[in-house]
Amino acid sequence: MAEAVRHDKTARQLRMLSDALDSGRLGPVRRMVHTLAPAEIGNLLESLPPDKRMVVWGLVDPEDDGEVLVHVGDEVRESLIADMDQDELVAAVEDLDIDDLADLVEDLPGTVIDQLLHSMDRENRERLEQVLSYPEDTAGRLMNPDVVTVRADTTVDVVLRFLRLRGELPEHTDHLYVVNRRHQLIGWVALQDLVTRDPGTPINQLIDDELESLHVDTSAEQVARQFSDNDWVSAPVVDDGNVLLGRITIDDVVDIIREQAEHQALGAAGLDEDEDLFSPIRRAVRGRVVWLGINLLTAFLAAAVIGQFDATIEQIVALAVLMPIVAGIGGNAAVQVLTLMVRGIALGQVGASNASILLWKELRVALINGLLIGALVGAVALLWFGSWPLSLVIAAALVVNFCSAALAGVLLPLLLKRMRIDPAVAGTVVVTAVTDVMGFFSFLGLATVILLH
Template sequence: MAEAVRHDKTARQLRLLSDALDSGRLGPVRRLVNTLAPAEIGNLLESLPPGKREVVWGLVDPEDDGEVLLHVGDEVRESLLADMDTDEIVAAVEDLDIDDLANLVEDLPDTVIDEVLKSMDRENRERLEQVLSYPEDTAGRLMNPDVVTVRADVNVDVVLRYLRLRGELPDHTDHLYVVSRRHQYLGRVSLAALVTHEDSTPVNRLIDDEQPAIDVGDGSDEVARRFSDHDWISAPVVDDNNILLGRITIDDVVDIIREQAEHQAMSAAGLDEDEDMFSPARRAFRRRLIWLGINLCTAFIASSVVSRFEGTIEKLVALAALMPIVAGMGGNAGTQVLALMVRGLALGQIGSSNVMTLLKKELTVALINGLVLGVGLGLIVLAWFQQPMLSLVIGTALTLNMLTAAFGGVLVPVTLKRLGFDPALAGGVILTTLTDVMGFLSFLGLATLILLP
């Protein structure tokens, strides 16, 4: 419900913007755009064709430029940056947090990166270089080195004086991290505990040492899973020696989860989640041609199976009308299992310890569904063609293909994952080919054996 309301709001804003732009009324456009949050502005920019996008981008408050750039896809960001000069880019990113700046800096031209680094003080420049030294999609790349730390051997009044002296705290600061003299992570102490205890209370009596730290090399998927499991707002990041390096906050994890969902949805169609909807036709053509070419090749595999039964089809024309049913039902069943498996693999819920149990369960479900649907389909075919043996053939073929779909739906993504491929991207093509081939082979093969004299 909330998602539908948000989409309706975006659609209304888009209509208002388009109407105002078409009539040349830039004042209302400026006022509307600058009442929105950076994420909403980014969503609107992605919804506009390049010409209108360029106009609206020029009307965005310069103070919001950096945040807006973080909330658009790579291709749209590239086009927006192309409309900015070096000074504008430097001004846009100078107030970003280190983790956000690390996200953005690799999309900048080398000359602009040099200017950005020159504009930073030594401490922040070293922090940025530290974050950029870690591989992409790891905790090290997601973390913000700006953390508030305290020692365990001080009292609450010392910490409170330090916080007042420091002034502003980093966003999403719900805990302070307790470290040793060597900056090793010991635990955390909540702000609530600090303000509800006596000033003379030692910090070591307030330490919560139950929150495990995140290793700097952990993948972003693992980070998102742990935040989800534990309902964290923030979490410390440490190296192999338990030295506190920074922290990851919930806003970054929300971005990870959103990107994962977009990647899974777009990969199933062979698309890039960062692709601009309004990218030039030539660029979209090149990207999609490869994917469609692969699908064309797999279609020939299924067609070659059908071609081997030309004689059977010529003698029993009804087979031509019924073939797509068996293949289509297998494909649909396989898609259901594949979606379940891709999600489970992404969440780390599926491994060698439970994959066989899952396979048995899916085969059982497929057998039951196959028998029920096979009987139903057989009765329909019997009423349609008045051929009992044809009903038996199609019911049996449907059951066999449902079992094939379950088998492939479980093992194909698991195998792809172990080989280092993305199951969301490649699983659908392989599974569809498998169910098409098995559907045609089982149906036409059984028809040849049973129906032909």
């Protein structure tokens, strides 16, 4: 149900748009595009083949151009930027927030960056340079240096008067930061307190100094985790000396969480998260063939194992028929264990202290599942080939392979993690390599020993 509603709405928009484009009536398309938020326009552009995408891009309100560029993947972004001339691009991006601009700037042509830096005032230029000086995927790169600060030795009334003079606040401002003369963070005051407390209340009394701040080097992943664990809307970023550098807001954190989820889902299939639905063929081929090559190596490894038993297969051809079952189901079982482990590792729930308890639990689950599935497959094999010994061999091989699956599923992600390889990306290849090799080896090996004598 949930899926259906969503699907219906966007699919309908897409079909309407597609029809309108085909008929050449651009008026309705323009009107429709103008009702959408920049992120929705970005989503729409990503769903269109390159030729239609460029037509729709030309119809987007130039005021939205910059925000749309922020909200599309790298590949689509490149194609949209290539379609704009220098002045258009500068106009599109110069009013973006510093954090969005920092996200975009590396994809802009050098001449545009030069013109952009010239058109910015000194303060903003320095802020941009500061943000860009931090590594990607850290709090420093995600923060917006535009913050509102107040002093502790004043009252609600004075702060309200200061805010009325100042005018508009940065988006998603839910706190004002209290700093000392050296711009060190002392604490913060909720906007909510400013509107509910008596005007005469000293700011001192409202300061909340219990909330944590984020160090500028904190990883994006850790930033996301802290926001969701603490239900923050915004959080201050400070340096080693506790000097306030900027703030991170929840909207950017939501984007990080979405990107992490995509990265995991696509990475597990060996895909780059920037691969676009309509990537040029050459790029799609290049992006995928490396992954297929890695999988090919493990496939050859499994083939080499089978090759050791060619004499056995020649005598009992039923082994060739049944062997993919042993390897395949073992792979499924291993991926189940792996998936639980990857989640546990990502949440910080799995470590050296509980790995052995988990392994023991998974081995017992594997033994039971192996016996259940082994009995079932053994029974089918008996009906099919009418051989009791063959049936016992495949059942035994399945039990062995389920246990290999549990061992590989628990231990390999921990090992990959220690080798600083992301188990969410590399895990499936390595665990199924183990279950393929062990599946063929245990089945054909047992068959050679038991059936040929």
